[in-house]
Amino acid sequence: MARLGDGLDEIGKEFVLTRIIQMRGVDTAVFNFDFDLSWAGFFLNADLTVYGRYGTRRDGGDSQYSTSALKEAMTKALAIHKAYPANRPSLAPKNIKASNLGKMPEQMPAIEVQFRNPDIPRNCIHCHHVWKGVRRSRMADKKPMPDNLLWVYPMPDTIGVTIDVADGAKIASVAAGTPAAKAGAQAGDVVLSINGAPMFSIADFQFVLQNSPDQATLKVEVQRGTETKVLSIAISGDWRKAADFTWRTSCGDLRLGMQMESLNDGERKAAGLRAGGIKVKNAWPKGPAGMAGFQAGDVIVALNGQPVPDKETDFLAWIRQKFLPGQKIKLTVVRGAKKQDISMDVP
Structure with missing residues (x-):
């Protein structure tokens, strides 16, 4: 969170400052940003035209934030505001309304049951829940996931x-x-x-x-x-x-109930692979993969007889773009020195 005492006190006086701490009641058509952020700033006119945004994450860390860049963005926002509304047409690319947004998160059909009880903080709607609502809606409609819902907000x-x-x-x-x-x-x-x-x-x-x-x-x-x-x-x-998208909190819904990691050279050789293959880092016991029989340490070498990618991002994209929820898949794993097939439904 930015604090005015961080050198922003004087310029901060030029703004009406509002802090929103959770997403319940937030119009995502207006507040449209990367919902995996821990903090984001918007510069808006009173008519809800977006002048600009601030806030970026890379690999789950906060290395992309700086007070100097935020102050520079605030300075530019004031210049835009001074010229408004004559410059409104130039702001159109910053005010695109995504077709899969435009609702408050608690109204999204795929997650509204989860957040029906407005008791806060127990039912606090986090930013990443918006991506959950958008992606689960596609899954419920039996549609493959497009690139811009997997590799979201490219750097x-x-x-x-x-x-x-x-x-x-x-x-x-x-x-x-x-x-x-x-x-x-x-x-x-x-x-x-x-x-x-x-x-x-x-x-x-x-x-x-x-x-x-x-x-x-x-x-x-x-x-x-x-x-x-x-x-x-x-x-x-x-x-x-x-880009790698597996650092994102919202990525949980894309997984099969297990987290995976790339093999090192020794692990790949032990599994009898020259390339490809991916290791199960952990499988949640009550998740789809855990209930199907996957265990930590399993090396996945094939999916329906086809070699699997060696990165979790590519593996999850393959699953979500080539297979639909409810579809049965067969994964071939090496456990110890033995190879076996495990079948499961795509969640």
């Missing part, structure tokens, strides 16, 4: 740029051979806007990426020294899939 790294955490808009580095590099992005460039929308933070960048189709061209305006340039960054194919 700018997925297209090749790392943003300076202390600044929030300056490019710290550009990875060779990536879409950003091919478009001419350079370290030191300051991102001013994407598709015409002013950028305040890494979170703003992520929101644009989250709402981009699998194939698109991003018009990225940057300040380079005294010059302003517009870069055309083309994204296509599996650009989202560079």
Whole structure:
């Protein structure tokens, strides 16, 4: 949580500050952000137009937060507010209404029974419960999970740029051979806007990426020294899939009732594998996998006779995109020196 005493006291006086500590009663069409965050900031007009967002996590930690970047975002929000509403059209990419949101979490059919009792804190609705409601709705409808509900809120790294955490808009580095590099992005460039929308933070960048189709061209305006340039960054194919999503609290619903981890070289050799394979880290006894017979230490080598990926992210994506809840699958495991098949229904 940001505190005004952290150097934000003076600029904080320019805002009406409101703290929301849980998601019950929150309109997700307006407060649309990465729901796996521990803290997020919104800059809004009184008419609920979003000026910008602040707050980003990577691998479950809070290394992407800084007081200096938050202060910079607040400064930019004030400039936007001063020019409002004449600049309202430019804010449209920051105010996209996702088709699978637009309800208060307690009204989402897939989870409303769980939170029907408004007793707080026992029935406190956490941010990650929103992803649970969205994903469980697709599962209930027997629909495969799309990429943008698995690899949610991609970091700018997925297209090749790392943003300076202390600044929030300056490019710290550009990875060779990536879409950003091919478009001419350079370290030191300051991102001013994407598709015409002013950028305040890494979170703003992520929101644009989250709402981009699998194939698109991003018009990225940057300040380079005294010059302003517009870069055309083309994204296509599996650009989202560079990230690991298993650190996310909301990932629990994607699992089969067990957590997995990659094999080391010795474990792979012992299982008789040259590549692939994944180990069961733990199987919850009352979960689907535990009740089917899985145990910690089991090495999964095949699913319905096909070799399995060696990363949990790829394994879960395969399950959720190729199989539907209720569908029976057969997993081949190596336990000790023996190989056996375990069948279960996809939860």
